[in-house]
Amino acid sequence: MPVDFDEYADRQSENDLAFDPDTHAYHIxxxxxxxxxxxxxxxxxxxxxxxxxGSVRGTLKRLEEQGLVRHAEPFWAIGDDDRLAGSTGTMLGLKALGDRYGDDEFEGWDENAVDPREMRDE
Incomplete structure (x- = not known):
């Protein structure tokens, strides 16, 4: 399905905070x-x-342009952007949950699950 490319590109650049787990930016x-x-x-x-x-250097430069990292030659550090505080907290929280409960078995949960729609008074 075709899209208005300029509108799509503008929207992508506004929302592109590098929080996709499949990217180098996310890992950095x-x-x-x-x-x-x-x-x-x-x-x-x-x-x-x-x-x-080589990929690290290029990614760091892009992240610096977005204000997500700081640079003082030759060192790089996480930026002071408020967007990072929330996302970093979320990422670390999810990692902690995975570390703690990653081995839990969820098989068969649906056999005992309750549909809240069935609990309504009719």
């Missing part, structure tokens, strides 16, 4: 967010995230 921001008071060289970020150094 997650790593830097876990160390908010530290600065890292691109090679250190590459080692920690298993992303190629």
């Amino acid at each position: 921001l997650t790593f830097l967010g876990e160390h908010p008071d530290a600065g890292f060289k691109p090679s250190e970020i590459a080692d920690e995230t298993d992303i190629k150094p």
